[in-house]
Amino acid sequence: MKNIVWTRIDDRLIHGQVMTQWIQHADANEVVIIDDGVAKDAFIQMIMKSSVPAKINLEIFNVADGIDYLKGEDDGKKILVLVKTPGVLVALADAGVKLESVNVGGIGAKAGRKTLYKNISTSEAENQDLRNLIDKGIKVFFRVVVSDSEELVEKYV
Template identity: 50%
Template sequence: MGNIVYTRIDDRLVHGQVMTAWVQVTKANEVLIVDDDVAKDTFLQMVMKSAMPNKVSLKVVTINEAKDYIENQGKGKNIFILVKTPLTVERLHEQEVNIQSLGVGGMGAREDRMTLYRNISASDEEKRALIRLNELGVDVFFQVTPDNTKVRLSNVLKGA
């Protein structure tokens, strides 16, 4: 089985300095994007692969392919899981993918979302997913960049 070194929500997925910083800090040698739509978009995958740091591979799988990939093809890799929403992480947890902590870094404003923490927004359904994951023992925290302090979900909800 692959070693999951970090699981992050960032709806921008692979992007510039933040991605480079996270990959470096976590010592990941593979970024695994779990997203059904991106898995179908070969052009977007090509663009993201070109933005990856050297020595770090990028793999894109559907939610249903993720567990098998991590357990089999991910063997010996330090995997950084990247998703767009907490709903994906909740589905992975239901499939018994061993996610122990979840960093929430980027969920942009949309019509169905309200501000949850700083510039991070969530719909009611996404907020419930974060709470459920936390109740299931996943350490859910907000941290935009590695040099920011982690802010636990429970502290964010106290202020909400």
């Protein structure tokens, strides 16, 4: 199994805060994005790859290939996993990818979602996915920026 040092739900995926704070906080040297849509979009991938510092490896997978990659042999990389929604992490956990904790950092408002915590909005299906992760024994917490303290999601879903 690969060495996952941080797992974050952030629908923006690659952005300044991830590049300047979360990678350093997690002491990661590889970012793995798991998203079916991004995995099909060569233009978005090019933009993301150009936004990552040269010393950080970036891998982008659809869910099935992401599961295979993360279940592969530990190669010494310290991986920060980024996904847009909690459902992807349920799929990973159900497939045997070991997730110890999940940082819920950014899920924006849109139709069908209600504010859950600060700037984080979820649908009922996403709340069920968060409960599913918690029920699997995974610590799930809000932490929007590195300087925030952790707030357990179970109090809100």
